[in-house]
Amino acid sequence: MPGEKAIQIGTFILLLIGLCSLIAWACYTYLQGTLILQIAGIALGWGVVLVVLYVGFKALGWKWWS
16 A cells, blocks of 8 residues: 555654664764764664664564565
């Protein structure tokens, strides 16, 4: 169903943007003295968020590729 697919994609994008923005802000705020830690923290945060979203949506039975 196209409507359901649009809702799934919208949910994924909004969660991804919100959570990654929060992680980027936290890394920037609390790791201001070290650029390498900021970059590493943001990359680690993106990885964790993507894994959590993937596992969560897979548990719900949403098939993104179909």
